[in-house]
Amino acid sequence: MADNDDTHPEGPVMCSCSGTRRNLIRRLYLEEGKDVHAISRWTGALSGCGGCEWEIADFLKELEAGKHSGK
C-alpha cells in the first residue's frame, strides 16, 4: 500500500522526503508554536526536494485561520 493512507493516526504524509505527517505538523505549530523554519529543522520536512513547500505553507495558513475562529 502507498504512503498516502489517510487512515494513519498521524494523518497523511505531507512531505514524502522526510515522511512527515500532517498531525505532527499541526501539533508542532499549534501546541509548540513552531514556525515553518522550526518545523523544517525538527522534522526534516522541506529539507529534501522542496516539493511539499506550498502544501505545508497552505496547511499552516489554514491552521492559523482556524486559531482565530475558535478551533
Ligand code: FES
Ligand atoms: S516532499 Fe518535502 S522536501 Fe521533498
